[in-house]
Amino acid sequence: MSEPLSRPLSPQDLASATRFARLNLPGDRAALVRETLESVYGLLDRLDTLELGENPPATAFDARWE
């Protein structure tokens, strides 16, 4: 998943996001998580090229009880 950095994250950015996620991320893991996350964002941002228009998400809820 080697992708260009479309959403670069500073260590402070990651620390804030970690707090909001209520996750305990030991300091020695932060650099690896940040590097991987930047790569993941680069992958996910390929979806920006799609014209999603009125397309709904591929989910549905079945209201039947049985």
Added chain:
Amino acid sequence: MDAYQLSLAEAAEKIRTKELSPVELTESVLARADAVEDKITAFATRTPGLARKAAVQAEAEIAGGAYRGPLHGIPVGIKDLYETAGIPTTSSSAVRADYVPERDSAVVEKLTAAGMVLVGKTHTHEFAYGAETPTTRNPWDLERIPGGSSGGSGAAVAAGECLVGMGSDTGGSIRIPASICGTVGLKPTYGRVSRRGVASLSWSLDHVGPLTRTVRDTALVMNAIAGYDRDDPATVDVAVPDFTGGLEDGVAGLTIGIPVDYFTERVDPEVSAAVATAVGVLTGQGAVVREVNVPMPDHVLPTEWGLMLPEASAYHQSMLREKADLYTPSVRLYLEVGEYVLATDYIKALRARTLLQQAWRDLFEGIDVLIAPTLSAPAVSAENPAVTWPDGTTEAATDAYVRFSAPANVTGLPSLSVPCGFTEGGLPIGMQIMGRPFDEPTLLRVGQAYESATDWTSRRPAL
């Protein structure tokens, strides 16, 4: 031939005619596992005592005229993600080392009702989150991985430690070990088989299905496990066919779509050549080939990961906070990273999936099945699980494998992996036959036609 080497269908016929007893078959399989398991480590938990008890019961039932059908008395290995009442179900993770469920998963209930004999719980890449299964080795080359995440089931079936292995497939996890262990593996259509009681990796992408020695064996297992289940909200209330019904109908008149892109990029030439030769076998039987372009190739993996990362992190949210140190490093990293995927990014992936579904529906206009390599490469080294391509770049095994298997997860389309040859180095190669939604019988028909014309499934690893 020892009994453990039989296909399910062969063993079932011998059991039905009382030429072979379930006890003899189970003892043969257990002895084989005793002989090879220390080299392969396919099982997280073996259950020989329970197996012998079930085999004795099956033998008595059959002797008394209560034959339940072709699965009766057949040894099966169940991936350790599937809950089994009273038997440890660890997902091959220290996080769940002490978990013993009280109830069987839906599939295990059905297989037990059909009379199968559980010989153990097969290893998975931890929580199904990876394609290596590092606990386990490939029976064809003990220095290589069996693939994953259902690597234990693939290795066990290939080595003769059970006749059927159950797997799950979120990005390729049935077809990857099937391909590189030289077995058949079916990822059914999304919604065809209940996942109730199987630990989730990603609810939107998880499928469950069998790994077997032959196509017919897969059809026989599907007959027992397919069907709607209100307890799995993804299952679809559609008619369940007899999956063995059209197996011998041949491929004359069928149109096979052959991709001219995506599945042709960064692929081992021995794999491409084997699949091309296999397609030639089918055209020799009257199938017609049509070249097709794979739609939205750049959006498959972002959709796969955009769904899987946050869903997996949601499933593991409490466990990651309580037992982070017990996860293996790569799984822990994936789970941590998934915590930071925005909800809007996740929903964007769900919307992209709708477009991918429509694009693949259009792709199938004018073709009956699509055939491609199951994977870009054969089994890689266990010590260094990566593929090095001719341009010098390297790709982690999971990434290299999932590239070709993920389209069927994102689209939910059924995909059958069948053995289609070996590399010069003796490693199995698989091809995947993809089809329309809920059209597994056509996949099985094509797979059977190919298998009948070749002898790959008769080869056994030298252990």
